[in-house]
Amino acid sequence: MAGLKPRILYSEDDPVSRDIVRLLLNHEGFETVCPPTSRDVLNMAKEEEFDAYLLDSWTPEMSGLELCRRIREFDSQTPIIFFSAAATQGDKDEALAAGAQGYITKPASAEEVMDALRLVIPDSRSSAI
Numbered sequence: 249m250a251g252l253k254p255r256i257l258y259s260e261d262d263p264v265s266r267d268i269v270r271l272l273l274n275h276e277g278f279e280t281v282c283p284p285t286s287r288d289v290l291n292m293a294k295e296e297e298f299d300a301y302l303l304d305s306w307t308p309e310m311s312g313l314e315l316c317r318r319i320r321e322f323d324s325q326t327p328i329i330f331f332s333a334a335a336t337q338g339d340k341d342e343a344l345a346a347g348a349q350g351y352i353t354k355p356a357s358a359e360e361v362m363d364a365l366r367l368v369i370p371d372s373r374s375s376a377i
Contacts, residue, residue: 305332327368
């Protein structure tokens with residue numbers, strides 16, 4: 249697997265934010281997949297393999313917390329990081345209780361997001377980035 253780009257499944261309902269983060273992460277050596285809806289994210293998570301999930305808290309059809317809980321029903325291993333404007337300690341605590349390994353509050357620098365992903369992706373995969 250050495251040399252393969254780590255795959256990130258990113259849930260974000262705002263198309264501009266989704267494209268910006270995808271471009272930044274792809275530029276830094278990640279393969280970032282950004283389905284347009286939470287339901288699409290859930291279906292892709294069931295069907296494909298990813299090295300990490302990056303979830304927004306506030307999405308129209310399914311909250312990030314619900315998405316996290318549903319992913320954890322079939323995938324207990326892949327790291328989940330929330331990337332959200334929900335900034336209270338309660339928001340963070342709920343995300344961690346739902347199964348997330350990290351929480352980044354928007355706005356955040358591209359470096360903060362990449363560092364958080366590098367921290368949770370196993371060394372064998374993150375050596376490519």
